[in-house]
Amino acid sequence: MDLMGMDVLMVIASRDFRDEEYREPAAALAHAKAGVVVASSTRDEVTGMLGYKVKPDLLLSEVDVSRYAAVVFVGGSGASEYFNDAMAHRIAQEAAAKGKLVCAICIAPSTLANAGLLKGRKATCFASERGNLKAKGAIVVAQGVVRDGKVITADGPGNAKGFAKAICEALAETVPQTERRAPALDTEDA
Numbered sequence: 001m002d003l004m005g006m007d008v009l010m011v012i013a014s015r016d017f018r019d020e021e022y023r024e025p026a027a028a029l030a031h032a033k034a035g036v037v038v039a040s041s042t043r044d045e046v047t048g049m050l051g052y053k054v055k056p057d058l059l060l061s062e063v064d065v066s067r068y069a070a071v072v073f074v075g076g077s078g079a080s081e082y083f084n085d086a087m088a089h090r091i092a093q094e095a096a097a098k099g100k101l102v103c104a105i106c107i108a109p110s111t112l113a114n115a116g117l118l119k120g121r122k123a124t125c126f127a128s129e130r131g132n133l134k135a136k137g138a139i140v141v142a143q144g145v146v147r148d149g150k151v152i153t154a155d156g157p158g159n160a161k162g163f164a165k166a167i168c169e170a171l172a173e174t175v176p177q178t179e180r181r182a183p184a185l186d187t188e189d190a
Helices: 019-033 077-082 086-097 109-114 127-135 155-175
Strands: 007-011 033-041 070-073 101-105 145-148 152-155
Touching: 007 019, 007 086, 019 033, 019 155, 070 086, 070 109, 070 155, 077 109, 086 109, 101 109, 101 155, 109 127, 109 152, 127 145, 145 155, 152 155
Parallel strands: 007 033, 007 070, 070 101, 101 152
Antiparallel strands: 145 152
């Protein structure tokens, strides 16, 4: 899979993001040659629930959604800081309005639900947030990873690899046909 030239925005909490929910998608995207940009409510180094450290590239207020092919909201207990955050909602809403991929894992789908993006859509999340998703009109399904159009959700760290794979596959579908790698033609006998 070649996603060269695509940039993906990953939104992490200022503390207690879930390490593998960041690391797995970031690694899969980097392997596929996509650029990964990290945004948070701080530019200071942040620490995940299991001790992984990340230095955000920019603040949420500095995000220009048009630069990214996808926006990924990382879960973990700290992700609740974005549930009712106007900047986080703006990023999610603008991404959806521009036809970008919008993704969230663990408790982070509540940010999407609160931003009005899950109404009438199939979605999944960590058990503690299912009630909120339902209250906001989502069709909550008991699956590890759910894709409904341009929205991908996952239920937690156990499905971080599947979440990463779904994001990469969805992004690969957006690569124009002319840019997809085709087998070399044998023109020697032509």
